[in-house]
Amino acid sequence: MDKIEDKWKSKLTPAQYRVLRQNGTEPAGSGQLLHNKESGVYTCAACGVELFSSANKYDSGSGWPSFDDVMNDTSVVLLPDDSLGMNRVEVECAQCGSHLGHLFDDGPKATTGKRYCINSLSLDFKPQAKQE
Numbered sequence: 001m002d003k004i005e006d007k008w009k010s011k012l013t014p015a016q017y018r019v020l021r022q023n024g025t026e027p028a029g030s031g032q033l034l035h036n037k038e039s040g041v042y043t044c045a046a047c048g049v050e051l052f053s054s055a056n057k058y059d060s061g062s063g064w065p066s067f068d069d070v071m072n073d074t075s076v077v078l079l080p081d082d083s084l085g086m087n088r089v090e091v092e093c094a095q096c097g098s099h100l101g102h103l104f105d106d107g108p109k110a111t112t113g114k115r116y117c118i119n120s121l122s123l124d125f126k127p128q129a130k131q132e
Contacts, residue, residue, distance in 0.1 A: 012046060019034045019121040020098040023083075023090075028063025030121025039128040041071070045121065047096035051075050052116065056127070058108060059120050062074055065123065067116040076105060076116075091116055098122060 008021050018024035033042070042052040042065070052067040060066035070076050074094055081090040081102065089103040100122045105114035 008046065013121075016045055016121045019119045020100075023099040025101075026064075026119045026120075026121050031064060033065050033120040033123055033125055034063070036065070036125060038083070038125070040098045041126045041128075042067075042114060042118075042123045043098070043126060044093040044096060044098060046098040047093060049075055049095040051093070051100070051123070052118070056111075060107070060117070062115070062117055064101065064117045065120055066107070068111045068114055070116065076100065091118065092131065093122075 001106045005021065009017055012020060012121045015026070019026060036054075036057075039054045041050050041054070042057075043050050050071050052069075053071055056067045056069045058066055058068060069074060077092045077094045077097075079092060081088040091100045091103050092098060093100060101116065101118035101121075105113060107113050
């Protein structure tokens with residue numbers, strides 16, 4: 001095993017490593033951040049780059065946290081994914097190359113029409129600072 005993957009294995013939990021570094025998927029409905037309603041920012045669990053705002057999170061009913069847009073166009077990379085006999089678009093962290101989830105065109109039509117379907121295990125959450 002190379003030193004880079006050793007670094008990831010020591011930084012991430014085994015479940016996070018499987019999702020982020022081996023393109024795994026957590027079971028639907030199991031994610032810790034699925035029902036999170038707090039205001040704040042969702043970051044990459046591997047490297048900490050800001051990915052999604054809570055303002056763009058919505059309940060898609062898919063079983064995974066869903067967002068209709070990214071924080072900025074440079075935070076993720078979109079790649080074709082033809083695995084499992086499906087044509088999908090994989091979403092990767094632009095900074096560290098970790099697998100985040102997939103992008104679909106079945107999101108809210110009133111906004112972007114996009115659904116970034118993201119594994120909770122690939123995310124950390126930074127709550128918005130409380131106003132005094």
